[in-house]
Amino acid sequence: MTAGSYNDSSIFPNPVYKEAVLRPLFDGAKDHHVEAFRRIDRAHLVMLHETGILTIEQARPIAQSLEAIDRELDVSALTYTGEVEDFFFLIEKELRTRLGPDLAGRLHTARSRNDIDHTLFKLGLKYRIDSLLERLVRLAETLASVAERENSTLIVAYTHGQPAQPTVFGHYLAAVLETLLRDITRLEAARDIVDRSPMGAAAITTSGFPINRDLMARLLGFSRPLQNSYGCIAAIDYVTSTYSAIELIFLHLGRxxxxxxxxxxxxVSQVYVPNAFVQISSIMPQKRNPVPIEHMRHLASQTVGRAQAMLTIMHNTPFTDMNDSEGESQGFGYGAFESGGRVLDLLTALVPALRINADRVRQNIRRSCITVTELADSLVRREGLSFREAHEIAAAVARAVVAIEGDIGIDGYKVFRESFEHCTGRPANINEDDFAKIVSPENFVAVRDRFGGPAPRALSQAIAAYNDETSGIRKRMQNAAQREQTSAHDLQSRFTALMGAQ
Known part of the structure; x- marks a missing residue:
């Protein structure tokens, strides 16, 4: 082919345009949207007949031809030739071959590629959101189960990268779970926006034909039609809300x-990863590399990046139907579901396998004196000091114990007694046994029995509430799935009746 032939504007499609744009769009539709195209064609035909826009004599041969195309056309084997513009026109071409241009063309009454496209994209997103929600709920259930199992397992909690206070592993996991449940709620809210049908908006302003948008929504498994027809083809908040929710989910899980x-x-060695999740070094025999954690981290980052890219693609686009929100962008966004799903599967498998290294936790608690906050609190409650005065005494104890790399419960009482008398001018009422109990990590956790705290009663109440919330999410998912199944059955039943005896 000569260079000049690429500039020939008389024949569509230009070869470069064909390869750079039309072929990728066709392949994307072939890979992601064939079933959705099929459902939309069938539902629209049923609606056209049931509203009286098409007679049975017109609708029945169209239904029979659509069925024949599904049976005879091997979509996976198709190669884009440029003979038709896109997948939509391929199906119309197949209908024309079987029915002639007049009858075949009647299927497109009162619809446009605009409302078809956004319906395709919403159907594709709903399927992927539902799959992601199932994985998220499984992770939530896993976190709750392990949090309950580890409700008395001590760990060191860190702030600013430094040991801060003792808590229990279950309390930490419950915090992760609580955040995850809020993230799931955001994704559910996004799904509700996706779950509104654009069909019937046509190009922009609906149609002069007596279409039934509610029927179309029901047949396609949507909860209801999206009301404003301009918004149906212009308001891509169903995209931005979905990927905003995904971005936050994996940003938070990444932490x-x-x-x-x-x-x-x-x-630190606070968490032990079992051998099933550990790889060895190719050269260093002593190495235990928990590389699944690294894979989860970079996959979570990839998911955040892909979701964020979708928001960037939509930024500063016109409030109208435009290619930025359509085929190639939608296909690009699906990568976030793929990488995010891998993170969730791996995390759900890993969390139950983790174990806390109790000896190392004890050692780190001892070395860091992180129970000393409770000493200050106890001085306020038991000795009637102000917190600031109690804080100064506790700080003096911590400095002295850390300096000798000691154990606060064993080595701290002498300096405590001296510091107390120095600051208050009187002896403390707390004896050595009381002191040892006060600064123990078990006591630290046990006295924090407030709403949201790590003590057994408070933590058990929280986990029970999280389980109730998770059950509610799962129930809503089951209801949505049941509605989808009912809609699919209803569409198949009406379409089969429309085809009549074969």
Whole structure:
């Protein structure tokens, strides 16, 4: 082919345009939207007949031809030739071959590629959101189960990268779970926006034909039609809300994963990862590399990046139907579901396998004096001091114990007694046994029996509430799935009746 032939504007499609745009769009539709095209054609035909726009003599041969195309056309084997513009026109061409141009063309009455496209994209997103929600709920159930199992397992909680206070692993996991449930709620809200049918908007302003948009929505499994027809083809908030929710989910899970990376380091060694999730070094025999955590971290980052890219693609686009929100962008966004799903599957498998290294936790608690906050609190409650005065006494104890690399419960009482008398001018009422109990990590956790705290009663109440919330989410998912199944059955029944005896 000569260079000049690429500039020939008399024949559509230009070869470069064909390869750069039309072929990728056709392949994307072939890979992602064939079943949705099929459902839309069938539902629209049923609606056209049931509203009286098409007679049975017109609708029945169209239905029979659509069935024949589904049976005879191997979509996976198709190669784009440029003979038709896109997948939509391919089906119309197949109908014309079987029915002639007049009858075949009647299927497109009162619809446009605009409302068809956004309906395709919403059907594709709903399927992927539902799959992601199932994985998210499984993770939530897993986190709740492990949090309950680890409701008395001590760990070191960190702030600013430094040991801060003791808590229990179950309390930490419950915090991750609580955030995850809020993220799931955001994704559910996004799904509700996706679950509104654009069909019937046509190009922009609906149609002069007596279409039934509610029927179309029901037949396609949507909860209801999206009302404003301009918004149906212009308002891509169903895209932005979905990928905003996904971005936040994996941004938040990435922070949890980063903690696991830190806690499994040799120096901290708070979390033990079993051998099933550990790879060895090719050269260093002593190495235990918990690389699944690294894979989750970078996959979570990829998911955040893909979701964020979808928002960037939509930024500063006109409020109208436009290609930026359509085929190739939709296909690009699906990658976020794929990488995000891998993170959720791996995290759901890993979390139950994790174990806390109790000896190392004890050692780190001892070395860091992180129970000393409760000493200050106890001085306020038992000795009647102001918190600031109690804080100064506790700080003096911590400094002295850390300086000798001691154990606060064993080595701290002498300096405590001296510091107390120095600051208050009187002896403390707390004896040595009381002191040892006050600064124990078990006591630290046990007295924090407030709403949201780590003590057994408070934590058990929280986990029960999280389980109730998760059950509610799962129930809503089951109801949505049942509605989808009912709609699919209803569409098939009406379409089969429309075809009549074969």
């Amino acid at each position: 949890f994963i980063q903690d696991l990376q830190f806690w499994t380091s040799f120096e």
